[in-house]
Amino acid sequence: MSDVSQPAAHPPVTDWVHDFDHTDPQWTDDPFPIWDELRATSPVVHTNRFLGCYLPTTYEAVREIANDTEHFSSRRIIVRDVRPEINRNAAPPITSDPPEHKPAKQLLLPPFTPDAMKKLEPRVRAICNELIDEFIAEKSVDAAARYTKHIPVRAIAHMLGIPEGDSDLFVGWIHMILELGIKDETKLLQAVQEMSAYFSAQIEARKTKPTDDLISYLMNARDKQGNPLEDSHVLGSLRLLLIAGIDTTWSAIGSSLWHLAKTPADRDRLIAEPELIPTAVEELLRAYSPVTMAREVVKETTISGCPVKAGNMVLLSFPAANRDPKMFPDADKVVIDRRENRHAAFGLGIHRCIGSNLARMEMQVALEEWLKRIPDFRLDLAGTVTWSQGTVRGPRQLPFLLGKAM
Amino acid sequence: MTERLKVHVDPDKCQGHARCKALAPELFELDEYGNAHEAGDGIVPPGLEDKAWLAKSNCPEIAIDVIEE
Numbered sequence: 001m002s003d004v005s006q007p008a009a010h011p012p013v014t015d016w017v018h019d020f021d022h023t024d025p026q027w028t029d030d031p032f033p034i035w036d037e038l039r040a041t042s043p044v045v046h047t048n049r050f051l052g053c054y055l056p057t058t059y060e061a062v063r064e065i066a067n068d069t070e071h072f073s074s075r076r077i078i079v080r081d082v083r084p085e086i087n088r089n090a091a092p093p094i095t096s097d098p099p100e101h102k103p104a105k106q107l108l109l110p111p112f113t114p115d116a117m118k119k120l121e122p123r124v125r126a127i128c129n130e131l132i133d134e135f136i137a138e139k140s141v142d143a144a145a146r147y148t149k150h151i152p153v154r155a156i157a158h159m160l161g162i163p164e165g166d167s168d169l170f171v172g173w174i175h176m177i178l179e180l181g182i183k184d185e186t187k188l189l190q191a192v193q194e195m196s197a198y199f200s201a202q203i204e205a206r207k208t209k210p211t212d213d214l215i216s217y218l219m220n221a222r223d224k225q226g227n228p229l230e231d232s233h234v235l236g237s238l239r240l241l242l243i244a245g246i247d248t249t250w251s252a253i254g255s256s257l258w259h260l261a262k263t264p265a266d267r268d269r270l271i272a273e274p275e276l277i278p279t280a281v282e283e284l285l286r287a288y289s290p291v292t293m294a295r296e297v298v299k300e301t302t303i304s305g306c307p308v309k310a311g312n313m314v315l316l317s318f319p320a321a322n323r324d325p326k327m328f329p330d331a332d333k334v335v336i337d338r339r340e341n342r343h344a345a346f347g348l349g350i351h352r353c354i355g356s357n358l359a360r361m362e363m364q365v366a367l368e369e370w371l372k373r374i375p376d377f378r379l380d381l382a383g384t385v386t387w388s389q390g391t392v393r394g395p396r397q398l399p400f401l402l403g404k405a406m
Numbered sequence: 407m408t409e410r411l412k413v414h415v416d417p418d419k420c421q422g423h424a425r426c427k428a429l430a431p432e433l434f435e436l437d438e439y440g441n442a443h444e445a446g447d448g449i450v451p452p453g454l455e456d457k458a459w460l461a462k463s464n465c466p467e468i469a470i471d472v473i474e475e
Contacts, residue, residue: 109438109439110439112440115436282464339463342465343466346423346466349421349467350421356423357440360428
């Protein structure tokens, strides 16, 4: 017998209402009709898979859970086949509950304000153009492999002060943590250990040679009593910034380009009216929200009238909430000039995404630069668009044909 | 004559999404953490009424009030 753990095989889903599985290929390819079916049945559904898990599909139920930190804990934020042991400093503040949450979050907020992001914008614009330079002369390109994948990882590497050239390493860890790690604990732990070792070395180097990047910023941070953060806290926050900053925005940029590739009217309008891009980005965030965080039920309660039991996980689906027709007229349509758009793509309540201003800037710049230089593009029907599995949804293969259709 | 409008951000509800600042930069300000508050006394200058309503209807935390005086 081998002592190497094997990822669990999941039987295909035949009853979405009582046995949903967010890793099922049908969900990965096209989750929208599944959410509609579940929402029509109940605001909250349950599966026995993943050791017991609930899924709210209405905006109201998602809002209730996101604002209820008494019954729902963030100590586990990814739904997996296993429940790894709780680590207080896993990835603060995303894995923190009150009262530890607020001071941990306040530390990280100043470097991510809209003004701070304006200073980073020129670097992101340059990254986008460096990438486009590499393939613009070609007739076809995988836009995920050669464009969307590289923008956020290089931007966050730039902020953290780690080599942009190590991007492939970071992307590999994130794939192991957020996708393979759902069913394979060995891969999850391996990636966490490698990432921790990498950042420990970066921290050590800065003890003798301080820098002016985010790693040094965290090392120099002091709590209200004037004490430095524990080493494990610094490491945990660095893991969070790298994990949360990469495939989320990569996915959002990819879904946006995918939409524009198959919707020439929207593409042409954004080229003619580039000032509409920020509004369109909000709508693309609503319609193709990449991130589903999770919570653990720690006290029995009810959500939108549905009882939930302690010990189960909750797949807190911001993407499903954003498709709720009770909240958004024409929720299933992409309306790029939608004016009223109270979407929850970056979460609701105290765990609002720290990097939302960064993600918005990256999306706007990535679309602006692409549309400026590549106004004509479409899906290559000879290729296949593939989507990531699990916590973050976005295209991982995005075959495009460039130039005017012949 | 139209009534005067005033905007107000509930600091307990605001989570720093910063949508109001993006949509109506004249009416809102952000603190060092990126959390929003109304600029000055919150009175909406003539011509900016539409922006006030837009900020309200785009706040994910429903933290913004537009008060008609």
